[in-house]
Amino acid sequence: MPQAPMATHRQTIRVYFEDTDAAGIVYYANYLKFAERARTDMLRDLGISHAEMMKRDGHVLVVRRCEIDYLKPAKLDDLLTVETVAMKLGGASVELRQRVLRDGDVLAELKVLVVCIGNDGRPARIPDYVRGAIPRANQSE
Numbered sequence: 130m131p132q133a134p135m136a137t138h139r140q141t142i143r144v145y146f147e148d149t150d151a152a153g154i155v156y157y158a159n160y161l162k163f164a165e166r167a168r169t170d171m172l173r174d175l176g177i178s179h180a181e182m183m184k185r186d187g188h189v190l191v192v193r194r195c196e197i198d199y200l201k202p203a204k205l206d207d208l209l210t211v212e213t214v215a216m217k218l219g220g221a222s223v224e225l226r227q228r229v230l231r232d233g234d235v236l237a238e239l240k241v242l243v244v245c246i247g248n249d250g251r252p253a254r255i256p257d258y259v260r261g262a263i264p265r266a267n268q269s270e
Contacts, residue, residue, distance in 0.1 A: 136264045137214050138174065140167035144207040155203040160237050161195065164227045167211035168243070175262040186256050187248045193222070194242040201236045203229065209236070215263050221245045221252040223263060 148159045169179065172190075182188055203209055210230045217224040227239040247253040 137212050138167065138171035140170050140211045140213070142166065142209045142211060144203055144205055144209060146205060149205050153205040155207075157199060160197060160199070160203075160229055160239075163209065163211050163229060164195075164213075164239050164241065165192075167213050167227065168225065168241070171213050172259075172262075175264075177259055177262055182256065182259065186253075188245050188253050188256060190223075190243050190245055190255075192241060193244045194240075196240040198238045199236070200238065201231075201234060203231060203236050207231050218255075218260065218263060220254050223255070 142163050144155055148155050148162075150156050172179065179189065182190075208231070212228045212230065214226045215223055216226050222242060222244045225239075225241040225243060227241060228235050229237040229239075245253050245255045245259075
């Protein structure tokens with residue numbers, strides 16, 4: 130059974146050679162991959178599996194909108210932390226804020242809107258067991 134959720138989820142990610150360009154700087158699109166891994170692992174840490182949700186409910190969570198500000202470059206072999214916070218939980222959507230950090234320095238900031246859809250591709254209400262597990266920013270850590 131997972132522990133009581135904290136409002137901010139933190140995921141550690143190492144920068145590998147495959148994540149960088151020829152200069153050893155993380156390629157811009159890979160920040161999106163880092164953020165996706167952190168969101169998926171946040172759900173997993175809360176006891177929610179995408180595969181199980183698909184099997185049980187026929188629902189998936191997908192990104193509808195993403196904004197990203199690149200502030201400083203990450204480099205080869207950096208150890209990064211991706212912080213994820215659910216800012217707003219709607220009927221079929223979750224608004225998230227994510228930050229990619231290195232030693233407390235913010236490298237990138239993301240605003241992500243994730244929506245729940247059914248097998249038909251149409252919006253679907255987020256299942257109650259998922260909704261109840263997602264901690265919101267207004268909860269104390």
